[in-house]
Amino acid sequence: MIYRTLSNRGAEIPAVGLGTWEVGGRDVPDKSRDKEHIETISRAIEMGYTHIDTAEHYGGGHTEELIGEAISVFSREKLFITSKVWPSHLQRAALHKALDGTLQRLRTDYLDLYLIHWPNPDVPLEETLSAMSDEVQNGRVRFIGVSNFDTPLLKKAVAVSREPIVNNQVLFNIDDRLAMNELLPYCQTQGITMTAYSPLRRNAVKTSTEKLLKELPSKYSASIQQIMLAWLLGKDGVVVIPKASKLEHLRSNLEAASIVLDQEDVRMLDSLE
Numbered sequence: 241m242i243y244r245t246l247s248n249r250g251a252e253i254p255a256v257g258l259g260t261w262e263v264g265g266r267d268v269p270d271k272s273r274d275k276e277h278i279e280t281i282s283r284a285i286e287m288g289y290t291h292i293d294t295a296e297h298y299g300g301g302h303t304e305e306l307i308g309e310a311i312s313v314f315s316r317e318k319l320f321i322t323s324k325v326w327p328s329h330l331q332r333a334a335l336h337k338a339l340d341g342t343l344q345r346l347r348t349d350y351l352d353l354y355l356i357h358w359p360n361p362d363v364p365l366e367e368t369l370s371a372m373s374d375e376v377q378n379g380r381v382r383f384i385g386v387s388n389f390d391t392p393l394l395k396k397a398v399a400v401s402r403e404p405i406v407n408n409q410v411l412f413n414i415d416d417r418l419a420m421n422e423l424l425p426y427c428q429t430q431g432i433t434m435t436a437y438s439p440l441r442r443n444a445v446k447t448s449t450e451k452l453l454k455e456l457p458s459k460y461s462a463s464i465q466q467i468m469l470a471w472l473l474g475k476d477g478v479v480v481i482p483k484a485s486k487l488e489h490l491r492s493n494l495e496a497a498s499i500v501l502d503q504e505d506v507r508m509l510d511s512l513e
Contacts, residue, residue, distance in 0.1 A: 257291030265299030
């Protein structure tokens, strides 16, 4: 496993995490595959995944419950758990209550990383980040960050937050690469890690992209999906959280961290439109 430096306090975040969107439902609970999901999360941890990403909104909270069940038999200190607070819970009192629920469902006393899931222009950013900073002081959250923030809004968050903003989670993959233009360079200069969600684009890349990608697997003895992850992981400060339900995919995603693309291939992939 490779790691990214998360703060000047020496903390690190595993560069490959386990995404859990649609595990146990989308916006409402779906309990039809609970046993399977718990087993998958458990096997992932046994395989070497220590970073698990979730959100209170996933499955209407049920995703956090499934993760809580799965991680209950493992050492909490060896895991890195990220969750996100929904935009309707960004006022101070609502955020504290939302965190209560998240911690209860995850069966843990603290989160390693707590993110604003989406911006809410109706709630002052200062209020939300003040409440999140309070939770760091209270010991219920180790680090705070944001998700789906563009560069101007991220700069504002950095300016008004008492606690450092250490992460911005955004859509970023071989085809959805708007983050490369301005956001990633800013994050890199500020020492803010960037988590790429949907890094495999749900296995639906553009036809033109797929055509170019097909030239690389034989060169690196890797799959197209591993090449896509390796391209992201080759960028300073980038973390990926692919979702996988099959053991072979879990293993493949984890192994992508050991693939180093040569500069010619990186430049070729960087230049795709």
